[in-house]
Amino acid sequence: LFICIDHVAYACPDADEASKYYQETFGWHELHREENPEQGVVEIMMAPAAKLTEHMTQVQVMAPLNDESTVAKWLAKHNGRAGLHHMAWRVDDIDAVSATLRERGVQLLYDEPKLGTGGNRINFMHPKSGKGVLIELTQYPKN
Template sequence: LFTCIDHVAYACPDADEAVAYYQETFGWHELHRESNDEQGVLEVMVAPAGELTEHMTQIQILAPLRPDSTVGKWLENNRPGLHHMAWRTDDIDTVSATLRSRGVRLLYDEPKHGTHNSRINFIHPKSGKGVLIEIVEPAKH
């Protein structure tokens, strides 16, 4: 069903501060950033190298754009830390149908827009053994 771990997401109030720390202290590289208004987050993708290789896992640094967004509400209840992990697939529609047939609770009826024009959905933490899991189908080039 899945090809690799696409990213692990870290949520914090100040993305720029966290990205600078990753760059200066750990030598990670910023590859991409965008604001996702629908999700209410600023998303910065950082990687251990300056260019992505096929199955490289990134870290997604998240900061809320508004206090009433999912990540904003999460930060009211949690300290900055790991928020979700994302599993990559070539075919989110087939994966979603297969998981639903196995009784897995997905958050959205249809995939939504994710980073870099990807299509995303989420496995509810109740179906993810306590972990929020994103399913991501990267844009095909």
């Protein structure tokens, strides 16, 4: 059911500034960037390679789009300091994984998956279910 760690998300006030840092300091690449109004973020997928290959883990650099964003709230709680916000597990069938996890008592944030980066379907486990970590489930579009 679980494929790999899809991304680790870094929350910061300025995504462009962080992306520039990853490119100039580590030589990493921007694979994708997108604004997601529903999630209240601008997010940039970064990786050491210029193309996403099987089982590759990315860093999701993200910043809040507005003050109502959950990421704005998170940053405010951390005195505006950037840091690791969540990790995302790539799954092949988010509906099946969600059903199994619910059976096992895991609390998912949404009844149905929502729109994630690149047209993915996403949901989150509440940090209490993740033992203090916010864990996302993400399923790539099937072609």
